[in-house]
Amino acid sequence: MSTSVVGPKYAHRHNIRCQTCSLSALCLPLALEVNDIDQFNDIIRRRAPLKKGETLYCQGDSFTSVFAVRSGSLKQVSHDGAGDEQITNFYLPSELIGLDSIDEQAHPGYVIALETTAVCEIPFHHLDTLAAQLPKLRNQLFRSMSKEMSDDRRMLRLLSRKTADERLASFFINLAMRFERCGYSPYSFRLPMSRTDIGNYLGLAVETVSRILGRFQQQNMMTIQGREVHILNLEGLNLLAEAQRCQEHMNGLQHDT
């Protein structure tokens, strides 16, 4: 029951298979051979799409699967003692959800759809077994986890050293790059999340987010009305995002050798 007729009981659902998924070059099947993809496809479970606001899983739920985003977007929220909540991640198409839950065997936060969102469920037990057999899959899995770790490091730097302007510039550049990666324009896109979510994620008050976005528009860096974003000066945003008060450094380049 493995090789030929590939999982018709799942595939019929939306007639979706890894082999024909437009994201396969970004997702875990990346770099797998054709017949390896067949095996991988067989362990995937497709789910009915989530509506906006629906939760994929709750904080404390026991961990059994990781998920890959096929379309749409989600946020990860973790509640803390009091009612206080913190958004620790946004997930876009091709990205993996739940890799931070392996150790505790339970999810450290809620994951909630920001819009209509389709995900592929990958039972971790099967994934682990398959990873033992397929070095490329194993490697891809290690890389995904490692990437998430280094992204977190970048985020730590952002939160502990950057000003509000720098945080927002970084945020939009990061979003733009991720949209570009999955085939959308990096210059024009629709924000999946609210201002409140952005502020929460970046450690800023909503009011601050709003004010700074206003300023960015005055400076012709971007236009943003509602959730419709057009980036006009990516280079300018980039400079701002990297500009860790390195004006001295940049000035220094002129008289320094």
Added chain:
Amino acid sequence: MSTSVVGPKYAHRHNIRCQTCSLSALCLPLALEVNDIDQFNDIIRRRAPLKKGETLYCQGDSFTSVFAVRSGSLKQVSHDGAGDEQITNFYLPSELIGLDSIDEQAHPGYVIALETTAVCEIPFHHLDTLAAQLPKLRNQLFRSMSKEMSDDRRMLRLLSRKTADERLASFFINLAMRFERCGYSPYSFRLPMSRTDIGNYLGLAVETVSRILGRFQQQNMMTIQGREVHILNLEGLNLLAEAQRCQEHMNGLQHDT
């Protein structure tokens, strides 16, 4: 009781093997069978200890191995465009270094010894191969990475929502637990890092760190002279660390300002 004569060419160096290492119950060999440990032991390379201030590797160095701390401690520092630097992690005995470098195949930061420090080098290529064969090792590796991710999430929350007092309380509790985990007292220990390092890590100015530590002493939470720390009221620190403005619950405890 063991399968004698294991990798004499490495073991002679300091006569150290995973089988006799006091940290084996915390490190990657955790949960491996005796003969599996032999295999694991064989891929490890021991290095001459690092002196205080020496670097294990530099930012941008190509990634070939992960490292396990055997004794001592290190910090991970990432430089950003300008001379601005940010400490993104401290490593204590039994912890793994370099897992965040797999994706880029290069190290995203410097790793520098805070004191005389011994590490075991684990060539990643060998580790990966062995992980394919030993499910428990693979699992342990996934868990280590996953744990680091969820620790990072905790750190993100700390940086974006906690006050300076809460950050320091969390920091000391975290240190205490990690010391306890590797067999030291959680109540009395020597800080491996400077106040400056702590401030940098927590996103605070040194002066703030100093002032708050002073206050903690006045409140009899701890004593700290130089780097010698005695924690007097772990529960109090815990409350403070978790106290995300939920003072309603703990008003009974503090009647002074």
Added chain:
DNA sequence: CGGCTTCTTGATCTCGATCAATCAGCGTGG
């Protein structure tokens, strides 16, 4: 000792939070 770095303590300043009010969107039901 003297010349370092690290730590502490005090005095001010500032960025962004908070409070408050208004406005814009948007779905719902009359």
Added chain:
DNA sequence: CCACGCTGATTGATCGAGATCAAGAAGCCG
């Protein structure tokens, strides 16, 4: 179709935690 209410976004005014500036104290080591 519009009135209504609700949530999200903007804008202004004030406040405060913590950064920054400045100066001394305490280790630390050749």
